[in-house]
Amino acid sequence: MKIVDFFKKTREAITNKQFDQLKTFQLEKPEYFNWVDDIFYPLNVKAFPESNALIWRYNDKEQFFTFQQIYDRSNQLLNFIRKNGCKKGDHIYTILPLVPDNWTSILATIKGGFILMPTATNMTSRDIAYRFETLFPEIIISTKSIAENIDEAEKQFDQNIKLKILVDGEKEGWKSIHDIENESTEAIAEKTKADDPFLYFFTSGTTGLPKVVVHTHFTYPFGHLSTSSWVGTTHGDIHYNISSPGWAKFAWSSFFAPWNTGSAIFANQVDSFVPKEQLEAIEKYGITTFCGSPTVLRMLIQEDLTKYNLKIRTCVAAGEPLNPDVIEKWKQGTGVTIRDGYGQTETTALVGNIDGNLLKPGSMGKPTFLYDIDIFDEDGNELPPLEEGAICIRMNQGQYNGVFIGYLKDDERTSNSFKHGLYYTGDKAYKDEDGYIWFVGRNDDVIKASAYRIGPFEVESVLIEHDAVLESAVVASPHDVRGYAVKAFVLLKESVQPNKELAEELFRFAEQRLAKYKVPRIIEFPDTLPKTISGKIRRVELRANEATNKLNNIKNNQEYFHAKY
Secondary structure: OOHHHHHHHHHHHHHOOOHHHHHHOOOOOOOEOOHHHHHHHHHHHOOOOOOEEEEEEEOOEEEEEEHHHHHHHHHHHHHHHHHOOOOOOOEEEEEOOOOOHHHHHHHHHHHHOOEEEEOOOOOOHHHHHHHHHHOOOOEEEEOHHHHHHHHHHHOOOOOOOOEEEEOOOOOOOOEEHHHHHHOOOOOOOOOOEOOOEEEEEEOOOOOOOOOEEEEEOOHHHHHOHHHHHHHOOOOOOEEEEOOOOOOHHHHHHHHHHHHHOOOEEEEEEOOOOOHHHHHHHHHHOOOOEEEEOHHHHHHHOOOOHHHOOOOOOEEEEOOOOOOHHHHHHHHHHHOOOEEEEEEOOOOOEEEEOOOOOOOOOOOOEEEOOOOOEEEEOOOOOEOOOOOOEEEEEEOOOOOOOOOOOEEOOOHHHHHHHEEOOEEEEEEEEEEOOOOOEEEEEEOOOOEEEOOEEEOHHHHHHHHOOOOOEEEEEEEEEEEOOOEEEEEEEEEEOOOOOOOHHHHHHHHHHHHOOOOHHHOOOEEEOOOOOOEOOOOOEOHHHHHHHHHHHHHOOOOOOOEEEOOOO
16 A cells, blocks of 8 residues: 555544554555655645644734645745755754744655754753754754854854744844745655654653654654544544643644644643633634643643533543543543553654543553554563563564654664564553553663562552642652662642641552552652653652752651651
């Protein structure tokens, strides 16, 4: 089957909820592939030129872009970049808030054969310089508020960025995005090989220093058909994914998953996250498919969801595991069941609860249709049901998926991830007798205390079921006797004050719901939890702080110890 036919057939199967058909499709991998020219144009622009592709909103401003309009504007940007001496293979950094130029930049990158490095807007000049040391760009697209940090970082190098584009305002040494308006709306696509790199992601650093993930023209857009099947978007939907540009979740669910299937994307730019305002926007714009992190969903369910006339027909969650309590409260308020899923910056959607399938609350679901996934030990041996091990993908020749090709300039890390004919995700889980996968934690998040191995998610899920708790993070805390003890950082709801009595209540609450060895021995009530911009809790930072605090014998006056410690 040709690649465009594969996309068409997949769209039809998702629209008709005939998901079992997906695994029967056979693909002829093309030698050359350009997603914009081969898929986006014929299946979206040509087929639905006047349908909404992007709906953008910020305060009292809103803009609607049809597929034809967004395509034309991306061609103008591509022509402008080429006119300024840039060519295929050049590197583009986009450091942008949630503005429409994100979408035109990605389209122009793919069509023009450039290599894109999306970057978060909260980077300091030092952060940017670190990235420039790894890969110095020829092109950068950003805003006036960030331009000073970029210029400061650039000064530390003996070379200059060839083209710097501001999407707002003016600044010396920068071009204005408005200059593209005189360019032609027609542009010729570069002939890009399927295996040419087009996208580099710095990982969010949840479990260590950032590393650069390399995706290709074929594997990443094609691989996101798995994400499309999990999210369940179809033409006519308005899809809202709450995510910041610069991270993989944005590319997942704010770009490829909806546009692979021809649905509209809603972009709600905000200065701060206010649950009530989010729900009002979801109601006003008639959002039909929704994706949010568990952190976002925990905040939304604090509101009375029944007050809103929501049109959501399907909802998914990703970014971190989801606990059953959130699923139940969301369903009570909206009538829709949240379907959990799992994947990485290095992949597309690997595992998910597919619409219409039996859902086991707390499970991530089953492998999506492009992936052959099981649980293995470090020697490449498949493990039986209910035994914890590494989540791995069988990298069978001839079976195509969305797995990255390696870490940039890091052969050792790449070879450690690809071994025994498998890709090791670095995550721990187990599979039950029905094939459902249950997340345990990152390899380096797993706590070993008194010879027991404890996954933090299970403990966190119990704690946030308590009425006083908004969020929790569980890590290993150094202990003289046990080696490590389970420590819980508990973020309380706004109206709740921390005290010893509440800590004792949480200890008892956990004892009633967990095996004794999993019960936290220490609870701390912080004001905030360290997170990446995509909303993931940085356990690595909490672990590092624990090691330092214990070494220096520092005690927090809001740290409480279990009575049976």
